[in-house]
Amino acid sequence: MLSYLLAVLAAGANATSSVLQRQANRAAPQKDNLSWKLIRDLLHQPAWFGGIAAITAGFLLQATALGAGSLAVVEPILVLELPLTLALAGRVFHTRLRGREWLATAAISAGLAGFLFFLAPSPGGAAGVGWLSWVAGAGANLALVAALTLWGRRGPAGHGGTSAGSSARQAGVLGIAAGSAFGLTAALMKAMTGTLAGGLGGLLTSWPLYAMIACGITAMFILQSALNAGRLIAAQPGVTLSDPIVSVLWGVLVFHEQVRGGPFLGLAAASLAVMAGAVIVLARSPLLDQQSGERAS
Numbered sequence: 001m002l003s004y005l006l007a008v009l010a011a012g013a014n015a016t017s018s019v020l021q022r023q024a025n026r027a028a029p030q031k032d033n034l035s036w037k038l039i040r041d042l043l044h045q046p047a048w049f050g051g052i053a054a055i056t057a058g059f060l061l062q063a064t065a066l067g068a069g070s071l072a073v074v075e076p077i078l079v080l081e082l083p084l085t086l087a088l089a090g091r092v093f094h095t096r097l098r099g100r101e102w103l104a105t106a107a108i109s110a111g112l113a114g115f116l117f118f119l120a121p122s123p124g125g126a127a128g129v130g131w132l133s134w135v136a137g138a139g140a141n142l143a144l145v146a147a148l149t150l151w152g153r154r155g156p157a158g159h160g161g162t163s164a165g166s167s168a169r170q171a172g173v174l175g176i177a178a179g180s181a182f183g184l185t186a187a188l189m190k191a192m193t194g195t196l197a198g199g200l201g202g203l204l205t206s207w208p209l210y211a212m213i214a215c216g217i218t219a220m221f222i223l224q225s226a227l228n229a230g231r232l233i234a235a236q237p238g239v240t241l242s243d244p245i246v247s248v249l250w251g252v253l254v255f256h257e258q259v260r261g262g263p264f265l266g267l268a269a270a271s272l273a274v275m276a277g278a279v280i281v282l283a284r285s286p287l288l289d290q291q292s293g294e295r296a297s
Contacts, residue, residue: 003069006061007077013058015084019092020051025227033170034153034225042224059189059216066186067193071251072121072259075186075244076112079275082240082282083108104282111275118268121251122258129191129254137254138211141184141246148177149222152229174226175238181219182239183246188212190255237280245272 024045032038042048065074083105090096152174191208203209226235251257259265 003065003074004077006065006068007074008080010058010061010065011078011080012084013054013061014078014081015088017051017054017058018081018085019089020047020054021224022227024048024051025224028228030156030228033228034149034174034222038224038228039221055220062186063189063193066190067196070121070257071186071190071255072119072248072257073116075183075247075251076115076275079108079112079240079244079279082236082279085236086282101282104278107278108275108282111271111273111278114271115268115275118264118271119248119259120264121248128256133254137187137250138184141180141187141250145177145181145184145218145222148173148180152177152225170229171226171235172238174222174229175235176242177238178219178223178226179239179242180246181215181222182243183250185212185215185219186243186247187250187254188215190250237276240279241276 024042024047027045028038028041032041062074062078083101086101086105152170154170156170188208188211192203192206192212195202195206195208223239226239229235252259260268
């Protein structure tokens with residue numbers, strides 16, 4: 001139960017970060033998309049520093065949750081970030097949730113509960129994972145992130161951008177790339193928590209810590225570009241869904257977390273589909289569009 005609570009708190013911290021980061025990205029020019037100049041621009045936005053502080057707290061809560069639970073349990077709970085983001089934005093921008101938003105939120109909660117119940121993952125760990133598995137898994141994950149990021153460069157946003165393509169498509173593709181990178185970060189975070197038994201010295205001399213930091217920074221960089229490229233309604237579904245999907249694949253395929261098979265697997269897939277549909281409905285909420293104040297594509 002502790003891992004569940006910590007994961008919910010991490011989702012809340014991430015939601016706070018999302019509201020602040022999206023507010024900061026409103027003022028950043030699109031021509032700096034996928035460039036370090038974008039970070040320079042954001043350094044002039046006080047809200048961005050608040051967002052970084054919030055997401056740092058979210059990372060710490062997530063790491064603690066992963067130390068007590070499995071990837072396949074903790075990461076799907078982070079999908080709750082989206083309804084929490086909408087609720088927080090409603091408070092900040094003085095708007096009210098309507099029936100559509102409440103129904104989608106209920107569907108996300110029901111889909112998440114069904115997914116965790118039917119999948120019933122057992123704890124696993126990185127202790128028995130060999131180098132070949134790490135290289136193959138990380139290589140495939142990074143190849144996916146790189147391919148999506150290159151695809152996300154094609155469009156009006158970014159240095160030398162043209163009118164060809166859609167910034168909404170860019171935001172969506174870069175959102176999936178960022179979520180996929182966060183999924184790898186979560187896997188490395190799970191491996192990092194396994195080194196804590198060796199004390200501070202063991203932690204500081206372990207490679208997962210530094211790989212996690214590098215991957216997390218990369219994911220954050222891509223996320224800023226996703227938020228800068230287009231509207232929140234385009235970027236959010238990819239960010240919200242790709243992270244837990246990639247994390248569950250890491251948990252099952254690499255960390256050997258056991259899940260139910262047979263009909264339970266089909267029911268878990270159906271629950272995931274319900275959750276995905278609700279995420280898309282909620283991310284396309286007119287309230288969220290108004291609150292973001294982002295540019296039209």
